[in-house]
Structures are given as structure tokens and as C-alpha cells.
Amino acid sequence: MAYTPLPINPRGSALKGVRGRVLTYKADPFLVDARDCYDYYEDGIVVIQDGRIINVGPGEEIVRQYPRLQDIDTYADAVIMPGFIDCHVHYVQAPMIASFGDTLLDWLNKYTFPTEAKFADRGFADDVAKVFFRQLLEQGTTTANVFSTSSAESVDAFFEESERYDTRMISGKVLMDRNVPDNLKDRSAEESVAVSERLLKKWHHRGRQLYAVIPRFAPTSTPKQLELAGKLYQRYIDQGVYMHTHLDEAENEIEWVKKLFPDQRDYTDVYKHFGLVDRRSVMAHCCIVREEEWQTLHDSGCGVAHCPCSNLFLGDGQFKMWEAKRHDRPVRVGMGTDVGGGTNFSIPRNLSEAYKVSMLQHHSIDALKAFYLATRGGAEALHLEDTVGSLAPGYEADIAVLTLQPTEFAKWRMKFADDIFEKLFVLMTLGLNDMNIATYVAGRKVYDRERDKPYMYASDFPNTKYEG
Numbered sequence: 001m002a003y004t005p006l007p008i009n010p011r012g013s014a015l016k017g018v019r020g021r022v023l024t025y026k027a028d029p030f031l032v033d034a035r036d037c038y039d040y041y042e043d044g045i046v047v048i049q050d051g052r053i054i055n056v057g058p059g060e061e062i063v064r065q066y067p068r069l070q071d072i073d074t075y076a077d078a079v080i081m082p083g084f085i086d087c088h089v090h091y092v093q094a095p096m097i098a099s100f101g102d103t104l105l106d107w108l109n110k111y112t113f114p115t116e117a118k119f120a121d122r123g124f125a126d127d128v129a130k131v132f133f134r135q136l137l138e139q140g141t142t143t144a145n146v147f148s149t150s151s152a153e154s155v156d157a158f159f160e161e162s163e164r165y166d167t168r169m170i171s172g173k174v175l176m177d178r179n180v181p182d183n184l185k186d187r188s189a190e191e192s193v194a195v196s197e198r199l200l201k202k203w204h205h206r207g208r209q210l211y212a213v214i215p216r217f218a219p220t221s222t223p224k225q226l227e228l229a230g231k232l233y234q235r236y237i238d239q240g241v242y243m244h245t246h247l248d249e250a251e252n253e254i255e256w257v258k259k260l261f262p263d264q265r266d267y268t269d270v271y272k273h274f275g276l277v278d279r280r281s282v283m284a285h286c287c288i289v290r291e292e293e294w295q296t297l298h299d300s301g302c303g304v305a306h307c308p309c310s311n312l313f314l315g316d317g318q319f320k321m322w323e324a325k326r327h328d329r330p331v332r333v334g335m336g337t338d339v340g341g342g343t344n345f346s347i348p349r350n351l352s353e354a355y356k357v358s359m360l361q362h363h364s365i366d367a368l369k370a371f372y373l374a375t376r377g378g379a380e381a382l383h384l385e386d387t388v389g390s391l392a393p394g395y396e397a398d399i400a401v402l403t404l405q406p407t408e409f410a411k412w413r414m415k416f417a418d419d420i421f422e423k424l425f426v427l428m429t430l431g432l433n434d435m436n437i438a439t440y441v442a443g444r445k446v447y448d449r450e451r452d453k454p455y456m457y458a459s460d461f462p463n464t465k466y467e468g
């Protein structure tokens, strides 16, 4: 498809090109004929100015149109695609990823809560935020929907690091005023929501940062806190503020919610009752979902984060992709790593787990669908499908570059794979950690595996002007 390019801004930045195999999505292959869902160029180029994509198309043809385009990064055997989108991850759990298992609720008490309590210390929060962003960018993830913890320090540390890279991120203070240890527990519902609102005013739409109202999950909030959280969300929903929480992850969690909220029909209805189910809501997991709940999630336009690594690691439920994508009431679905329940930061590796979870239900997710979930699907789940998740004029220039030869063996194996989706399926299924070789955020190559200094902040790049 030919796009209408954006005009060059003569007072803007110098043009930047990223050239090689280019893959991008424009529709949901679970719902629409596969051929209408994507564009692929064997030799393509993405042209960037001022952090935005101004044109995408066949390399030769586009290069001729831009005589001032001198700065081009060319990737020989790699796929240039939109930066990956992680719809559910806890940055504060990076220090306890891969802790020896237990069921969800025991695991929270044993590992998660003691770790999160350390984030009242700003220095600790800063150190973890730094490590977390490096992990994300190394894996090609450029946008994430992120849990911090209950301390304001954990939120400030996260957004400050995000600002340094100029990444588009969503986070906020986690609300929890019961059933958690005292050193994490909010002192009162009123005070906790007031702190959340103060942080919202500070961070929402500051640069590329976006704010979410985050009740951890129904069992760790009093009805009063959920009510005030719902009011806060509703007050700011028109300004694009999010609501992010967990839903229907494990059997014993659902039983607990039933006991705590006996008047509500189901778990989704608990959130709905308090005004938390709406068009900017994102629900993590949704493994064990009643039909009425799918209908509510569809009607409200909620996004769902599928977190297969985490669900398998904690032995929770199996996400039912084909129920979520039922054609008469499809739900927006993206991928989530859910670190530290998830065991790695890589969205492509999570695709391989999604494939296996789906196969247990006798459905297969091919690479075309999988990489949609990793990019545009995630953007749709986060209601950002006009902003990130595709490579097209007007989109923010966030890009991942996946090598098709991450190891000697993979390079050899690729000789027996013909088209691009066969190759991508091999890549995601081998699940290697070194697939992503470069990551661009707002047009800047903030991660480059081969560079002396692999990670660079936005301020490390010179401001070169366009010379027409």
C-alpha cells in the first residue's frame, strides 16, 4: 500500500533512514483476511524526521524522493518492525524475577511484597528503573504498560528514566490498602488516591509519559479505595488517563474475590461496579473468564494483556485466545511479559509461549498473527494504535530490528525457511535472547548491540538540522 507521506519540515531535524526488510501491520489478522493486515518490503525504508515517521516504502524508490536523506542505517539480514509493546509488566519485580515458584498468592507474599517494600528508598528505585529500561530496550520493547508500587518514589524513578530515553510509557502509583504488609499498605483510601492524582498531574502527557490509575487487584483494595480510584479514573479519562489492573488470573484468586465482594456477579463486575471498566482500561491475564465478562470487556473497549510466560510459570489459567477474538465480540489483545511472574523481558519469546498455550487448546498462532500481537495488537490494547505499533507516516518512530541470524545455528536453520513469516516463526520458536540488535526510540538509536556504548539517552544525541 502506498502511504501519503508527511511533508518535510524545513526547520526540523535532519532526515534519518532505516533500511532493510520492513514489516508493519494495519489491521487485526484474527479478524480480517491476512493479506489485508500487513505490509512487507524485502528492501524497504523508514524515513524519519523530528522523531516521527514521514514515509515508508520500497527502498530504491523512496531514497530517490529524498536527495537530502544521507543518514541511513542499513540492515542486511534483519527485519525492521515497530518496537514491541509490553502491555503488562512490573518494573519493581525485576529484582525477584525467576524466584523459585509457588502459587500466585503465596508467591506474592513470599517474594513480591518484600521486594516492592524496598522502593520507598529512592536510590534503590533509581537503580532498578535503570536496569529495567536497559532490559526492555535490549529486547526491542519501546512501549510498556507498567506497574510501579505504592510509593511515590517508585513512580518518579520510573518516569524520570523513561524521560531520559524519551520512551512512550504508561505507569502510575499502585493502590493497595488491605491484604498487603504494612510497609506497602496505603495509610488510607483518601490519601492514596490524592497521591495518585498528584502524580497524575505531574506526569500525564509530560513528554511521552502517560499515567494510569492502578489498583493492584480487587483483593488488595477496600471498596472505598476502588470507589475513589474509579472516580479519579472517570475524572481524567477524557484526557487519556488509563486504568490498569489484574483480572481473572488464577482459580484461588477468583474464589477470594467472590468472598470479598459477594454482591457482584463476577470479578469483572467488581471493577465495573466501581467505574473501573471503561475505554482506557487494561486488564492483565484474563485466563478464566465467563462469557458475560468477555462481553463486558468487548462492550467497554477494554484492552487485555496476554501473559503466557507468567501464566505457565505460576501455574495459573490458560488464556483462551479464540474466545477473546470471537468475531461477534472481539476484545483488544496485546502481549505482556508480566515480569517478575514472567521469566524474561522478551516479547518474541512470549509469542512462543502464547503459541504453546494456544496449541493446548488446539489452535495455532502463526507468525503473522504473533507479530501482530507483539506490535499493533499491543497498541490497540493500549488504545495507542494511531500513535505507535505501526510503521507508517505520522507514527512515532519507535523501531525494533530483529536479526534473522542471531546464532550460527539459527543462520543455518534459516536456509530451510522460505518466506518471511516462516523465518519469523523459526525465530520466535527458537526463543533466543539475542534476536533484537537495535532499538530506535523517537528516531534515535538508543540501543545498538554492536556499539561501544550500547545504551544511549536522548540527550546523548546531537541535534542535527535539516538542510534543504
Ligand SMILES: [Zn+2]
Residues within 6 Å of the ligand: 088, 090, 246, 284, 338, 341
Ligand atoms: Zn502482573
